[in-house]
């Protein structure tokens with residue numbers, strides 16, 4: 741199984757990235773391959789000028805195409821998801837997420853905006869035709885502690901538990917996901933089985 745993770749924070753020191761990294765560790769422990777991206781690592785000019793032919797963007801699209809699932813994490817900015825993340829999502833083709841399972845994650849300073857994932861991020865992921873969108877996770881800033889010295893970053897136990905539960909669901913959804921047939925696969929299988937239609 742291949743999962744692409746996308747961090748949507750413009751900040752180098754990022755709480756949503758801490759949650760995303762923990763999700764990566766937990767998925768890898770289950771044998772899932774995770775390829776990680778951060779929106780701030782793409783050339784800003786390519787994103788701001790919507791350069792669909794940007795080599796970094798094309799490489800990202802190719803990886804998304806191969807992926808079984810996506811995890812998208814974003815900070816809440818002005819009661820929505822980050823504008824930086826939107827500039828990247830805008831470069832995905834319309835059906836980029838069809839046949840894929842998607843787990844959205846958001847971190848915010850206030851629980852008042854915990855629904856930002858539902859009313860802001862999910863509609864965009866749905867527009868990209870995500871096949872199955874899981875409920876998603878909202879984490880408050882005070883539930884995430886940055887690494888310091890030799891102490892690794894950590895999540896509050898309640899958040900760690902929610903994340904583990906969501907990843908369990910994600911993993912199950914990935915396992916039952918119907919895989920699209922490669923072009924020509926159906927006719928090859930029929931010929932090999934000596935069937936005709």
Ligand SMILES: Cc1cc2nc3c(=O)[nH]c(=O)nc-3n(C[C@H](O)[C@H](O)[C@H](O)COP(=O)(O)O)c2cc1C
Pocket residue numbers: 749750751753754755756757814815816817818819820847848849850851852853881
């Ligand atoms: C420009 C800006 C706007 C923000 N707007 C909100 C907001 O509307 N609601 C909220 O709960 N937190 C808001 N926050 C707080 C961030 O969502 C929160 O600190 C988040 O965990 C940051 O994630 P990051 O460290 O991955 O960038 C805002 C922070 C910034 C810098």
